[in-house]
Amino acid sequence: MQASGQHRDTSRDGLRNTVEAVLLSGFRPFWAFVNRTNWLARIANRLIVNNAVLKAPCRPLALSTQAPYTNWATLTDRTWFNRYLPPAPQDRLPPVAEVASLFKLRPDRPPVLSDRSTLLFPSFAQWFTDGFLMTAADRRRTRTNHQIDLSQLYGLDPTVTAVLRRRSELPGEKGKLKSVNSGKGEWSPPLYDAAGVRDPTLALVPEPTHLPGDWPIEKRAALFAFGGERANSTAFTAAINTLFLREHNRICTMLERDNPGWDDERVFQTARNINIVLLIKLVVEEYINHISPYWMRLLADPTPAYTARWSRENWIPVEFNLLYRWHSLVPTSATWGGTSVDLAGLRFDNRTLLQDGLVTALAGASQTRAWRIGLFNTAPMLDVVEVASIQQGRGNRLASYNDYRGHRASPDLFRRGPDRIFCRTLCRGVAAALGCAAVDWSDGSRRRVLPRADQSAAFPASLSCGDVHDGRHGSDRENRYARRSLGT
Numbered sequence: 001m002q003a004s005g006q007h008r009d010t011s012r013d014g015l016r017n018t019v020e021a022v023l024l025s026g027f028r029p030f031w032a033f034v035n036r037t038n039w040l041a042r043i044a045n046r047l048i049v050n051n052a053v054l055k056a057p058c059r060p061l062a063l064s065t066q067a068p069y070t071n072w073a074t075l076t077d078r079t080w081f082n083r084y085l086p087p088a089p090q091d092r093l094p095p096v097a098e099v100a101s102l103f104k105l106r107p108d109r110p111p112v113l114s115d116r117s118t119l120l121f122p123s124f125a126q127w128f129t130d131g132f133l134m135t136a137a138d139r140r141r142t143r144t145n146h147q148i149d150l151s152q153l154y155g156l157d158p159t160v161t162a163v164l165r166r167r168s169e170l171p172g173e174k175g176k177l178k179s180v181n182s183g184k185g186e187w188s189p190p191l192y193d194a195a196g197v198r199d200p201t202l203a204l205v206p207e208p209t210h211l212p213g214d215w216p217i218e219k220r221a222a223l224f225a226f227g228g229e230r231a232n233s234t235a236f237t238a239a240i241n242t243l244f245l246r247e248h249n250r251i252c253t254m255l256e257r258d259n260p261g262w263d264d265e266r267v268f269q270t271a272r273n274i275n276i277v278l279l280i281k282l283v284v285e286e287y288i289n290h291i292s293p294y295w296m297r298l299l300a301d302p303t304p305a306y307t308a309r310w311s312r313e314n315w316i317p318v319e320f321n322l323l324y325r326w327h328s329l330v331p332t333s334a335t336w337g338g339t340s341v342d343l344a345g346l347r348f349d350n351r352t353l354l355q356d357g358l359v360t361a362l363a364g365a366s367q368t369r370a371w372r373i374g375l376f377n378t379a380p381m382l383d384v385v386e387v388a389s390i391q392q393g394r395g396n397r398l399a400s401y402n403d404y405r406g407h408r409a410s411p412d413l414f415r416r417g418p419d420r421i422f423c424r425t426l427c428r429g430v431a432a433a434l435g436c437a438a439v440d441w442s443d444g445s446r447r448r449v450l451p452r453a454d455q456s457a458a459f460p461a462s463l464s465c466g467d468v469h470d471g472r473h474g475s476d477r478e479n480r481y482a483r484r485s486l487g488t
Helices: 015-025 028-035 038-053 072-076 096-101 120-129 158-164 235-258 264-291 351-356 358-367 380-395 401-407 418-429 461-465 476-486
Strands: 113-118 180-182 185-187 333-336 339-342 369-371 437-440 448-451
Touching: 028 038, 096 380, 113 120, 113 358, 120 235, 120 264, 120 358, 185 235, 235 264, 235 351, 235 358, 333 358, 351 358
Parallel strands: none
Antiparallel strands: 113 369, 180 185, 333 339, 437 448
């Protein structure tokens, strides 16, 4: 669904992209007809998916973060990230601190709010991507299995999955995951007891990532035994994981009732398959369509992949791992039970979730406006995350934004002329930042958001329609920074 206005400069999109945008973001009555005509929607979906995927080279890719040249490890060892372009020089980039300052919320300006998304959107995005975007201590490497398989719930390997299962042949128990019940519903078992000690029967369940060693006992005791190492990050991500736990066990009840001859293993495996497909359907038909600027609604239809030459085993590129630079979507406070709560206070703390229940959490997220993606709009609690992302991009020596445009046969972003000086130099200033926006004064009257122009993967164009602000944070400071970048 389209937003009310589009702020992104499209003057350098190229003829093909421009025609596609006109066709897909216009002609609303036609696309409404296509969306409600099943056979026609499937044909359009196939054409759109194939066209989008084939703009980039198909897997297998020749390079990975293991080496700057092709060797057997870059072709087979998936503990390294794939990469589309070879490492690029990083010596001319500005200091990390200067780049990071471009993201920080200005103390003299209020945050810019999204006019189309609530906190439920970045909460789901965080929970979803944490299931497959995982960076190891060596930030060129990854711990992911490269699958969208609900590892947040089931774990990354069979040993974790095994300890989370009930493994019971009793009536009403077949196939189900371990859980406990309270007055507010069904929950995963606690990972720690009331004294803050790990449950030894859950020793293989991963420790929550970045959980401080001196975390208060009462907060530690409210953490769940989840298969995903980040699913306990906030009460909102824990709520979403709990929703899928309850759905798995609900599906098991239905399967056992309809198939009384099935054993525990078959019920579990079938329920897991169904739950994963439900997630993929939700991601494609709700999550992706929410951020899409097009009237055509994409379908979770696997048939285009059956014969497509781009259909290969998943291997996450480092560029995609850094693409989710959506930190400025996250507000500093949230609605919870009709009151405002500090969002940072819900980190690694599920006590309010256990007390008030799933409905209160998800309703609160849906009642809280997200912020918009853009410069000078990241909440202070996420400043350190912005810095880490910049450093990871530099550590992996990602190429420029224009290099990736060329890789996808798109025109160079910049035209020559004095009306582009500010845009060009500010974009140079955010050289190591991925997925932010830059300011353009090209029309002489107002500032527009452009995809930033000199670091790795492309900024998601779909987000520029409603979740990206129009850059009204410019000041003399930014002008001075631009001149300094030019050396003038």
